[in-house]
Amino acid sequence: MRRIKTIDDITKDGQVEFGEGYQIVSEASEADAILMRSTDLHGYELPPSIRAIARCGAGVNNIPVEEYARQGVVVFNSPGANANAVKEIVIAMLILSSRGVVQSMEWVRAHADDPDILVDAEKAKKAFVGHELKGKRIGVVGLGNVGSKVANACVDLGMDVFGYDPFISVEHAWALSQSVQRVGTLEDLCRNCDYLTLHVPSKPDTVGIIGADQLGLLKPGAVLINFARETIIDEDAVDAALRGGRLSWFSCDFATPKTVRMPNTFITTHSGAGTGEAEANCADMAISELKDYLENGNIANSVNYPSCSMGKARAASRIACLHANVPNMIGQITAVLAHDNANVQRMVNESAGENAYTMFDTDEHLESKTIEALKEIPAVYRVRVIK
Numbered sequence: 409m410r411r412i413k414t415i416d417d418i419t420k421d422g423q424v425e426f427g428e429g430y431q432i433v434s435e436a437s438e439a440d441a442i443l444m445r446s447t448d449l450h451g452y453e454l455p456p457s458i459r460a461i462a463r464c465g466a467g468v469n470n471i472p473v474e475e476y477a478r479q480g481v482v483v484f485n486s487p488g489a490n491a492n493a494v495k496e497i498v499i500a501m502l503i504l505s506s507r508g509v510v511q512s513m514e515w516v517r518a519h520a521d522d523p524d525i526l527v528d529a530e531k532a533k534k535a536f537v538g539h540e541l542k543g544k545r546i547g548v549v550g551l552g553n554v555g556s557k558v559a560n561a562c563v564d565l566g567m568d569v570f571g572y573d574p575f576i577s578v579e580h581a582w583a584l585s586q587s588v589q590r591v592g593t594l595e596d597l598c599r600n601c602d603y604l605t606l607h608v609p610s611k612p613d614t615v616g617i618i619g620a621d622q623l624g625l626l627k628p629g630a631v632l633i634n635f636a637r638e639t640i641i642d643e644d645a646v647d648a649a650l651r652g653g654r655l656s657w658f659s660c661d662f663a664t665p666k667t668v669r670m671p672n673t674f675i676t677t678h679s680g681a682g683t684g685e686a687e688a689n690c691a692d693m694a695i696s697e698l699k700d701y702l703e704n705g706n707i708a709n710s711v712n713y714p715s716c717s718m719g720k721a722r723a724a725s726r727i728a729c730l731h732a733n734v735p736n737m738i739g740q741i742t743a744v745l746a747h748d749n750a751n752v753q754r755m756v757n758e759s760a761g762e763n764a765y766t767m768f769d770t771d772e773h774l775e776s777k778t779i780e781a782l783k784e785i786p787a788v789y790r791v792r793v794i795k
């Protein structure tokens with residue numbers, strides 16, 4: 409029986425289906441793996457039983473992924489599984505930030521007792537006149553799963569769309585409408601934009617990338633949308649831009665002590681991915697990643713280890729070594745196997761950044777002293793006997 413600890417409400421109805429051979433447990437110390445969403449794991453003492461963590465969602469800034477890699481813990485996310493939900497709410501925010509829809513509804517509620525409300529509404533409506541998106545210039549920062557969808561949707565709305573992403577993947581470049589114009593610097597992207605929308609992960613090179621300099625390049629009265637992470641903007645600069653008129657509106661998914669006090673904002677409860685469909689997509693992807701890793705050792709969509717697959721574990725034994733990406737690891741692993749006369753059927757080695765993964769099938773079960781010898785190799789973080 410494999411044991412899973414869930415952290416956060418994975419879905420609104422609380423349903424998490426791993427199927428036969430799995431049990432949801434209440435204590436992480438009893439679990440083999442964790443299924444989670446947005447809880448911050450920095451400073452959390454990870455029990456040694458945990459071999460894998462799957463984040464239902466895209467952003468992993470809430471998880472110390474490199475620290476966990478060195479503990480031999482594979483961290484997965486679910487890329488793209490909630491991107492459509494975020495795209496839709498960003499389009500909603502574009503419209504709500506441009507038309508006085510919310511303000512007009514508030515007026516109606518406030519005048520519910522007015523017997524002449526139909527006539528009075530006709531007089532009031534001039535206060536809620538907005539402008540159209542068609543023909544306006546929008547800059548999209550980050551053209552990954554969410555940003556590329558937002559950019560394409562803005563093309564469909566008739567906007568003049570510019571994108572900035574120095575690390576765009578081939579897959580997302582192919583998915584992008586030819587009408588999206590790519591620019592080489594963030595400053596060129598911001599220049600003369602009516603709208604700026606942010607879709608980059610929170611990491612050292614994106615923290616505070618939108619500050620006074622970037623905001624100063626936007627058209628006066630521009631709209632800023634941040635459904636990525638709160639860390640990406642310089643909050644004081646955004647506040648000053650709203651008060652000074654450089655920004656007319658700020659829509660943001662992160663209620664921080666500063667954003668909630670800014671004027672002219674729509675601040676939501678980190679609800680960009682808040683649809684039943686996105687929750688189900690993320691849970692399905694994360695669950696299948698965890699199952700394939702626990703049952704077969706295969707890695708897909710990890711953020712701290714390379715992708716690696718040898719299909720289903722069918723040989724007598726399958727062993728996986730998680731280790732540092734340094735020279736002579738394969739040599740040392742095969743030397744241990746040769747010393748104990750183990751016959752390797754198949755072997756794969758993959759690396760990503762500072763970490764690497766070696767997995768092999770053998771004709772017979774390895775003796776425990778062989779496994780112990782593998783664990784003794786310097787720079788091996790963990791050895792898993794999968795079968």
Ligand SMILES: NC(=O)C1=CN([C@@H]2O[C@H](COP(=O)(O)OP(=O)(O)OC[C@H]3O[C@@H](n4cnc5c(N)ncnc54)[C@H](O)[C@@H]3O)[C@@H](O)[C@H]2O)C=CC1
Pocket residue numbers: 465466467468487488490491494549550551552553554555572573574575576577580607608609610613614635636637661678679680681682
């Ligand atoms: N509000 C919410 O509920 C949600 C928020 N998010 C946030 O949005 C972010 C983006 O999500 P996805 O598009 O799914 O991720 P993704 O990984 O598919 O795309 C991120 C894109 O940002 C680009 N990028 C990285 N560094 C950059 C930089 N310095 N400048 C410009 N581009 C850069 C990457 O090349 C990549 O194309 C997530 O990391 C997460 O923080 C994602 C989903 C839901």
Ligand SMILES: O=C(O)CCC(=O)C(=O)O
Pocket residue numbers: 445446464465466467468490678679681682
């Ligand atoms: O789990 C959530 O609702 C947040 C989703 C998110 O922020 C992400 O996928 O990066």
